[in-house]
Structure formats: structure tokens, C-alpha cells
Amino acid sequence: MGYRFSDLTDACHQDWRAYLEHDFVRALGAGRLDEGAFRHYLQQDYLFLVHFSRAYALAAYKSRTLAELRQAFDGLKTILDVELDLHIGFCREWGISEDDLARLPEARATLAYTRYVLETGHRGDLLDLHVALAPCLIGYGEIANWLNTQAFTVRGEANPYDAWIAMYESDDFQAAMHDERAWLDARLAEVSPRRFQELSRVFTEATRLEIDFWQMGLDRRD
Template identity: 75%
Template sequence: MGYRFDDLKTACKDDWARYIEHDFVRQLGAGTLPADAFRHYLQQDYLFLIHFARAFALAMYKSRTLDELRQAYGELKAILDMELDLHIGYCREWGISEETLAALPEARATLAYTRYVLDTGNRGDLLDLHVAISPCLIGYGEIANWLNRQPFTVRGQDNPFAAWIAMYAGDDFQQAMGREHDWLDARLAEVTPARFSELVNVFRHATRLEIDFWQMGLDQSD
């Protein structure tokens, strides 16, 4: 019996819990997150999406089969043709113009996580890259689902962040999360214990960098 993605979470359960249940996330669910903290996060998340697209371009280069190439291309196309436009529109609703986004400097937390993902992908193989990406691609979906189970989560117009939760709890993102989960399960089933230990380290570092990204939003730090 091989490994699964859930085994990565189990191996890093404390860090994963700190990420999923971070104060930024809790305040977002409760509708109490300061608006400026959310705006700061949104702006840096725009920059993150650009590097996320670069990561899938790297995944195309790292692909060894036509199926892998098509998968990476599909994710890259979705970010460039849909997600970035949606994010720009969402930022506009929060008073952040596209011109402002284009001129943004990267916060240290943004630099740290995005460059870690790209460096991991450059040094390793396609599985290394996907494991480094997974705290974002799978984690955001799990966060939305976790928030929807919490009694403190405020829904509807009483929560200015309800649309953010709904986006990641929605069918499109949940299906993308499921596809990534299945892809990782299939590849992890074939790895040795030594290789799994390496991937646990990648996953732990990426998760901790995601925690730093939440904290950056909460602190509104550069």
C-alpha cells in the first residue's frame, strides 16, 4: 500500500492546522478582519497568481507525458484567461485599481513562498512542484470547507468576505482541488519511504510559508 496526499497532511498535522485555522482565516470567516488587512492580502495574492502561472509553465516543461502537458497547460490557461481577470475585478470592488496592482512591490512573504515553489520545481521533478503548490491549490478549498463548518462563520451580506469563502467553496475550485488531490494520490502511491520523507519536507516548508502569507496579510507587513 502506497502513500496518499492525506499522509503528507498527517506528517505535518500541526503546521497544517496552523495554516487552515490561522487567525486571518478565523477573522475572515467571522467577518471581523480589518478591511486594510484584506486589501493588503488581495494585492499580494495578485502577485502570487502571476507566479502561480509561472509555476504551471514550469510544470509544462517538467511534464513527461502528453497528459501531464495538457494538465499543466489547462491550469496555466485557467489562471491567465480567467482567474487573473476575476481577481482584478474582485480587487476593483475593494477599491484597488489594475494600475495599482501592476505597480505593486512584492512583500517578503510573497517572495519567499513563490520563489520556494519555483526553486523546488527547478531543482526537483513534477511531483516536487505539485507538492510545493498543494498547500495553496488544495489548502484554500479545505479552508473554505472548514469555515463553512464553523459556528462562528458569518454568511451572506453580514460578512464582507462571504464572496471569498463562496469562491473557494464553489464547484469550480472544489473540482480543481479534487483533480489535484487525485493526481497527487496516484503519484504518491508509487514513491519509496525515503522519497516520501523528502516530499514531507517540501510540504512542510510550503505550508509554513503559507502561514507566513496569512500573517503578512494580518500584519499588513512588507
Template identity: 65%
Template structure:
């Protein structure tokens, strides 16, 4: 049985993928012991990331070779601008972070590093390069939610202040979006020559490492 394109990328970057999807930030979040300051910092930086994510979808529209790809990019951009950013602002308000504070948040270096890497990769490469650079976020968060739910140490319900975050990414809507993204990548990686697979692996590995740095920076905010 042949390994799918996305699973092949994961297998070639196994150590980096494990470091990202099993990070201490996530373990503490699952237990409910993550310091409030660390999570608030994450929420503020994630707001900035969403804005760059929208730009990535705009770039995907420009890079789209087919009408179907163009429509997919448009739907992604529309979802972020019309829905996700609003929901994020509302969620942040529950954590004591106003929209004005979000808009004034300075961008941390790990945020800059990952988002600019994604955009630069998309500008230099093709649509597949861009999707692979985004995959650790789009597909990774769905896997992370499933992993958290499978751990014996995970606390769910009102006892965990981060329960709503876990619920967001375990939702069928998000899981379906992740599956759709993986299917898109799998279809376009089928039959690619080894040299092209190696290039995509390099993109995936670097994007995964930068996502790991995105977790780590929030822990550095705490004493």
C-alpha cells in the first residue's frame, strides 16, 4: 500500500513533526496547567497569524492554475475575513484581550519567521509549495486536537480553561477542512519524481520547525 503524499512528508520529518505536535505547550494546555499569560500571548500572535494566513490564501488565488483551485482559495480567504477573525476577536475578549489591544500587538519574531516563510515560499514556488508550507497549521491542528483527546492526562470540561480551544479543533467542521486539505495535497503529490519530493520535504520540515518555535515563544513569556 502506497503512503499518501502528506503521510510521506510526515514520515520524512518524523522527529520534527513529533516535536511540534507533542510540544510542552500542548501538554500543559491539555492538562489545564498552561500559564494564563502564555495562552494570552499565543492568542495575540495567532490573531496576527490569521491576517497573514488570509494573505496566503490571496496568494493562493493568484497562483491557482484552475478555476477549482481559484474557488478553493477564495473560500479560504472569505472564511478567514468574514468568520474566523471575528470569532477569534470574540474568543480573545473572553480572555481579557480587547480588539484594540489585538490591533496594537507587536509581531513576535517567531510569528514573523513562520508567516514570511509561508508567503516567500508561495511567491517563489507554485501552489503546491504554498499548501505544503501551510500544512503544519491547517492539518497539524486537527491532528493535535485528536492527539490531545487520546491522552490519559487530558482534562476536559469546565475544569480545563482551555477546553474551548480543544473543542474548536476537534469539531467536525475543522476536521473535515483538514481532511480536504490533506486530500488536495495527496492528489497533487501522487507520482512526483524524487527530486520534487525532496524539495517539498524541505519546505515541510522548515515550516514544521517554525510552528514549533511558535509554541515555544509563548512559554518564554512566563517566569
């Protein structure tokens, strides 16, 4: 029997839980997150999405089949036409204009994470790239689901960050998350133990960089 995505999370269980259950996430779910910390995170997350779209363009280049090429195109189009527009609108509600976003410098945590993903994609194959991106795409969906199981989570108007949770618990995002897991399960089932260890290192490093991204927002540091 081959490997599955759950084997990647099992291989870095402590880091994966530290990412999903970070203090930033807990404070956001409880509606207690400092507004300045959330604004800083929102701005840097916009920059991450720009690089995320570049990663999907790289995925198109790395594709070997028409199905993979279409998958990469769909991902890129979704980010550019849907997610970035939603994010810009979300930022506007928090007093951050599109001009403000265009002038943003990248925080060190943003630089480290995005360049790691792109460098992994350049030196590896399509599976390496997807594994490097998985903590973001799959992780955010799991975070929304986890928050909805916690007694401390506040939903509705009492939580200023309710719209963030709603974005990642949405049917569209959850469907994208499940599609990505299924894609990874199918590819991981075919890899050797040595190859899995390589991919596990990629996934673990990307997860740790996600933790640093949360901490950057919490500390409001550049």
C-alpha cells in the first residue's frame, strides 16, 4: 500500500498541529486578535497570493499532461480572478486600499516562505511544488474546520474575523482542498520510501514557514 497525504502530516505531527492551532489562529477564532496584527497579516497574505499565482504558472510549465496543464490553469485563474479580488475587497473593509497593497514591502517571513515554494518548484517536479503549497491550500481549510469544533470560537457579528473563517469553510474552498488531497493521495501512492522522505522534508519545511508566517502577523514584524 502506498503513501497518502496524511502520512506527510503524521511525519511532522508536532509542527502540523503547531501550525493549525497557532496562537494567531486561536485569537482569531475567539475574536480576540489584535486588529493591527490582523491588518499586518492581511497585507502580507496579499503578497503571498501574488507569489502563489506565480507558483501555479510554474506548475503549468512543469505539467507533463493536458490534465495537469488544465489543473494549473484553473488554479491560476481562480487566484487571479477570484481569490485576489476577494482579498482586495476584504482588505478594503479593514482600511487597506489597493494602492496601499501595491506599495507594500515584503516581510522577511513572506520572502522566506514564498521563495522557498518557488525554489522548490524550480529544482523539483510538479509533485514537489504541490507538496510545498499543500500546507497553505489544505491547511487553511483544516484550520477553519478545526476552529468550528472549538468551544472558544465565536461566530457571527461578535467576532470581527468571522468573514475570514467563512471564506475558508466555504463550499468552494473546501472542495478545492479535497481535490488537492485526492490529487496528492494519487501521486504519493506511487512514490518510493526514499522519494517520500524527500517530499516529507519539503512538507515539513513549508509547514514551519507557515508557523513563522502566523508569528510574523502576531508580532507585527517586518
